[in-house]
Amino acid sequence: MSNLRLLDEQSISSSVSTFSVPNVFTSDFDIYQITATDLSTTGTAETEIWLRFVSADGSVITASNYEYGARYFFAWAGASDLNGQNQAGVRRCFAEVTDQSPEVASSTLWIFNPYSSTEYTSLLFENSNYYAGTYASQMRGFAHYKKLERVTGFHAYDNNGSRPLASGTFRTYGLRVDS
Amino acid sequence: MPYGYLGVHPNQQKANSGVFSISDYINTQDDKELGGGVDLIAQSDHSSNVATIDFTSIQESKYDVHCLYISNLAFPSSTNRIGIQLYESGTLETASVYDYAYYIGESAGWEGEQRDEGENFMQFQYQSTRNGILGGYLYFYNLGNSAKYSVMTYQQYMMTGDEAYDDYRMGGAVLPQASTVDGIRVMNSVANSFTAFNIKLFGYKK
Numbered sequence: 001m002s003n004l005r006l007l008d009e010q011s012i013s014s015s016v017s018t019f020s021v022p023n024v025f026t027s028d029f030d031i032y033q034i035t036a037t038d039l040s041t042t043g044t045a046e047t048e049i050w051l052r053f054v055s056a057d058g059s060v061i062t063a064s065n066y067e068y069g070a071r072y073f074f075a076w077a078g079a080s081d082l083n084g085q086n087q088a089g090v091r092r093c094f095a096e097v098t099d100q101s102p103e104v105a106s107s108t109l110w111i112f113n114p115y116s117s118t119e120y121t122s123l124l125f126e127n128s129n130y131y132a133g134t135y136a137s138q139m140r141g142f143a144h145y146k147k148l149e150r151v152t153g154f155h156a157y158d159n160n161g162s163r164p165l166a167s168g169t170f171r172t173y174g175l176r177v178d179s
Numbered sequence: 180m181p182y183g184y185l186g187v188h189p190n191q192q193k194a195n196s197g198v199f200s201i202s203d204y205i206n207t208q209d210d211k212e213l214g215g216g217v218d219l220i221a222q223s224d225h226s227s228n229v230a231t232i233d234f235t236s237i238q239e240s241k242y243d244v245h246c247l248y249i250s251n252l253a254f255p256s257s258t259n260r261i262g263i264q265l266y267e268s269g270t271l272e273t274a275s276v277y278d279y280a281y282y283i284g285e286s287a288g289w290e291g292e293q294r295d296e297g298e299n300f301m302q303f304q305y306q307s308t309r310n311g312i313l314g315g316y317l318y319f320y321n322l323g324n325s326a327k328y329s330v331m332t333y334q335q336y337m338m339t340g341d342e343a344y345d346d347y348r349m350g351g352a353v354l355p356q357a358s359t360v361d362g363i364r365v366m367n368s369v370a371n372s373f374t375a376f377n378i379k380l381f382g383y384k385k
Contacts, residue, residue: 003215004215004216004217004383005215005216006216006383006384006385007216009385035244035320035383037243037244037320037321038243038320038321038324038327040327071282073280073281073282073292073294073350073351074280074294075278075279075280075294075295075296075353076278076294076296078292079280079282079292101326101327102326102327102328102357103328103355104320104321104327104328104330105330106244106318106320106321106330106332107332108244108318108332126318126332126334126349126351127332128320128330128331128332128351128352128353129330129353130278130328130330130353130355134296136278136279136280136296136352136353136355137280138280138281138332138350138351138352140282140332140334140349140350169243169385171244171383171385173216173217173383176215
């Protein structure tokens with residue numbers, strides 16, 4: 001029996017610019033894994049998919065308390081770094097870039113201590129993407145939500161609010177700890 | 180939580196007391212809450228030296244996230260490039276259609292990247308002069324979805340026999356074809372035989 005427990009599964013069923021998964025982080029687990037598969041948009045515009053957290057009251061946290069660093073690799077060009085301090089979200093966390101199906105993006109995230117109000121919430125992420133009919137990219141990075149606040153869920157959104165997400169499935173797993 | 184265990188009581192954070200009845204078991208299984216969230220699909224352990232290691236029963240319709248854990252994959256010198264090829268509806272895709280890119284950090288201090296478009300496999304390691312051992316994990320997404328491309332992310336370590344080029348690599352790859360992928364092959368570019376390996380394939384429950 002594995003130690004990862006499937007806690008929640010949510011899929012995008014119609015075009016939206018944002019998608020929230022609330023009430024998945026609880027006192028039951030300290031460490032979570034999230035898989036996001038099959039992320040694509042309506043239309044052909046290249047779109048980044050960012051992350052925010054959902055607070056204990058159910059609201060999406062938009063304050064500029066996110067910090068992140070990452071490197072992304074392209075099959076067609078040299079790699080680049082990405083970083084930000086005091087940002088309003090974690091840039092390109094779920095997808096470096098995605099666009100229309102069948103060219104999809106998929107990702108895996110680890111979330112640490114989200115339910116703790118005495119420790120920052122941290123995450124590691126990696127994603128793989130294909131877009132514009134020719135571009136393959138991969139990305140790996142980290143982020144911190146640097147406020148001592150309990151968060152209970154997460155929120156995916158496109159980078160400019162006008163390129164609706166057409167598909168995607170988010171699954172949340174909790175890492176069980178036995179001594 | 181209404182369910183529990185007979186005998187040893189597990190130490191987990193969520194209170195868990197009581198005994199499973201048959202209906203509890205069935206209902207919990209139907210709710211996908213029985214057992215872990217990751218299932219072992221297949222395992223391949225070294226019994227003789229082989230140039231390719233195939234996983235051809237990957238239950239692609241049951242899982243859309245697969246994870247391949249590689250430990251102790253040993254290769255001789257001049258093996259060159261090590262990577263992955265995928266089976267599409269039972270046929271191994273060997274054409275120059277894969278794209279990949281990854282970062283390399285070497286213990287000797289050098290760092291860089293390797294990448295290519297239109298390659299005939301998903302390269303994740305390249306060592307041209309030394310024998311070595313590598314390990315790591317690779318995530319595969321959307322393999323069983325015939326309407327979507329298949330993508331992969333990974334990270335791994337590699338130790339050369341004389342420790343001259345030990346490295347760490349991270350990156351990923353894409354098979355940019357909408358197809359049903361129903362098999363995974365671990366291979367290398369010169370068909371050298373792997374001399375040791377232990378590889379497990381897991382599926383993430385959905």
